[in-house]
Amino acid sequence: MEETDLGDPRFEYIPLPASPIAVALLILTLLVVVIGLPLWGLSRGSIDLWWLWVVPPLLLVAGMVMGKPGPFRIYENGLELSMPLWKRVVGFRRLYSFEEVVNLYPRLYYVAGAMMSPFAASVGTVEHLGLSLELSNGREAILKFTPGVPRFSESEEEGYKLAAAELRDIFRGLGRPWVSQVEDYSQEEIDRMKRSAARPLMPFQLIVLAFFSPVAIIPLLSTALSSIGAELSGALVSLIVLLGISPTVAMLLISWIRSRRRHHILKEISKFTERKRESQAPKAT
Numbered sequence: 001m002e003e004t005d006l007g008d009p010r011f012e013y014i015p016l017p018a019s020p021i022a023v024a025l026l027i028l029t030l031l032v033v034v035i036g037l038p039l040w041g042l043s044r045g046s047i048d049l050w051w052l053w054v055v056p057p058l059l060l061v062a063g064m065v066m067g068k069p070g071p072f073r074i075y076e077n078g079l080e081l082s083m084p085l086w087k088r089v090v091g092f093r094r095l096y097s098f099e100e101v102v103n104l105y106p107r108l109y110y111v112a113g114a115m116m117s118p119f120a121a122s123v124g125t126v127e128h129l130g131l132s133l134e135l136s137n138g139r140e141a142i143l144k145f146t147p148g149v150p151r152f153s154e155s156e157e158e159g160y161k162l163a164a165a166e167l168r169d170i171f172r173g174l175g176r177p178w179v180s181q182v183e184d185y186s187q188e189e190i191d192r193m194k195r196s197a198a199r200p201l202m203p204f205q206l207i208v209l210a211f212f213s214p215v216a217i218i219p220l221l222s223t224a225l226s227s228i229g230a231e232l233s234g235a236l237v238s239l240i241v242l243l244g245i246s247p248t249v250a251m252l253l254i255s256w257i258r259s260r261r262r263h264h265i266l267k268e269i270s271k272f273t274e275r276k277r278e279s280q281a282p283k284a285t
Helices: 020-044 051-066 085-090 118-123 158-174 187-197 204-227 234-280
Strands: 009-013 072-075 078-080 095-097 101-110 127-135 140-143
Touching: 009 158, 020 051, 051 085, 051 234, 072 158, 101 158, 101 234, 127 158, 127 234, 187 234, 204 234
Parallel strands: none
Antiparallel strands: 009 072, 072 078, 078 095, 101 127, 127 140
């Protein structure tokens, strides 16, 4: 499918080139390179393990470049999904006609990397409003309109409002609802699903303990091994780092698994709510 098959463009949204958490990680990593490498070299009398500080920021920059999202566009007869650069290079399909759109509904989504925060992972905050898209081929996508600066006083971001207005106008002209397929839940089931989705992903105390564990584990292991005369080779240092970050990785993995379950629940609630809203909306005459 080509862009010309979708008609004239009606709306375009350019996402942020990199998520705020990626930029923060890059700054933190560069600080480690600038400060940590000289201190390590002074303490050991050499910098033979320089690659432990140089390689991570290079990998992070490469990941940010390959993850740079493309534009989201709405055409007269279809839309173009925003995709990271690596998917565009590989050739993932990004153009779809409106006939292939099964369900379209508002969805809250996490800002990229928000689950790394103890606060976000425990209470599920740091969210923005986007549009969830379900296609006839079974694919799902979330159209994100993350602002550069958080606007806590607004429930809807400007990008979302403009895109939603365009899509409602187009679907109204097609005589189609946003949501075509959704399970018919009872109000009791919806209330039970809301209570389940509101539960924290993990206890806050465990989140904080796992998040800061590398700060304690890595120095303690290094000091203990040095005190018994062990040579801190590259392989041993890498093992110490892996052991130090293992609680954090485990915490993130558990949070991710539970967030997938929460994602499914919230998706069903959002579809049901949008379908109910459309059924109760006054018909245009």
